[in-house]
Amino acid sequence: xxxxxxxRQKKIFNYIxxxxxxxxxxxxxxxxAAAFDIASPNGVxxxxxxxxxxxxxxxxxxxxxxxxxxxxxxxxxxxxxxAGEVAAGSMHEAIEQDERIDFDxxxxxxxxxxxxxxxxxxxxxxxxxxxxxxxxxxxxxQSGDIVVVRxxxxxxxxxxxxxxKNRVRLQPANRKMKPIxxxxxxxxxxxxxxxxxx
Numbered sequence: 001x002x003x004x005x006x007x008r009q010k011k012i013f014n015y016i017x018x019x020x021x022x023x024x025x026x027x028x029x030x031x032x033a034a035a036f037d038i039a040s041p042n043g044v045x046x047x048x049x050x051x052x053x054x055x056x057x058x059x060x061x062x063x064x065x066x067x068x069x070x071x072x073x074x075x076x077x078x079x080x081x082x083a084g085e086v087a088a089g090s091m092h093e094a095i096e097q098d099e100r101i102d103f104d105x106x107x108x109x110x111x112x113x114x115x116x117x118x119x120x121x122x123x124x125x126x127x128x129x130x131x132x133x134x135x136x137x138x139x140x141x142q143s144g145d146i147v148v149v150r151x152x153x154x155x156x157x158x159x160x161x162x163x164x165k166n167r168v169r170l171q172p173a174n175r176k177m178k179p180i181x182x183x184x185x186x187x188x189x190x191x192x193x194x195x196x197x198x
Contacts, residue, residue: 004054012036012047013056016067026057026067086148087157088127089119089177111137112192115148115158121172122146122158131196133158135189146191152184161187 005013015035019027027035032044048067051057056073060066117131125146127133133148141147147161149170159170159180170180 005051005056008036009047009050009054012044013051016051016057017069017073020067020069025065028065083113083115085118086115086133087119087155088117088121088129088172113137113189114195117158121174121177123174125160125173127158127173127191127194128196131194133191134193134195136192137189139187141187141190148188148191149182149185150188151182156188158191 012032015032016026019025019031029041029044029048032038032048033041036044038044048057048059052059055070058068058070060068113135114132115135117127117129117133120129122128127146133146135148141161143162145161146158148156148158149161149168150156157170157180159172162169162171164181167181167183168185170182170185172179
């Protein structure tokens with residue numbers, strides 16, 4: 001369907017879609033003009049009118065943020081944000097991504113997000129490299145929960161959570177790997193589900 005668009009219209013449509021996905025509302029005509037260095041608002045309106053006629057967006061009169069995706073494209077924004085990858089081996093920096101995974105019907109909770117697992121430290125908990133874990137965001141966890149944690153250095157990992165007297169034991173579910181002990185660690189969320197592509 002996007003083949004119906006000119007190159008410029010396609011860029012503007014993708015900009016609108018990203019803006020709505022990140023912000024929850026459409027950009028203004030002025031924001032689009034600034035993003036594409038279009039001198040006149042009328043130049044933007046011409047592109048928007050074409051997108052309306054071709055069924056990509058809808059606009060409401062007399063509203064500054066009147067641009068919305070058409071119902072067909074709104075369907076594409078369903079699902080949970082794919083927030084990035086998390087180490088299940090050595091810790092590494094958590095990197096945000098801009099994709100979505102539709103697990104809403106499986107584990108629908110406000111604020112929940114998905115992470116793709118990298119590594120084999122949780123294989124005995126049936127969480128393998130390449131799996132997606134569904135995480136419910138919270139700042140605390142019960143002993144024995146599978147959690148996503150982050151250190152003060154910004155490193156993130158997926159492990160069992162075992163608080164001890166003056167530290168936390170982050171326990172892998174792999175007998176070949178040793179636990180990690182930390183004092184400066186905080187819970188990002190608790191794992192509530194695993195999804196695997198076969």
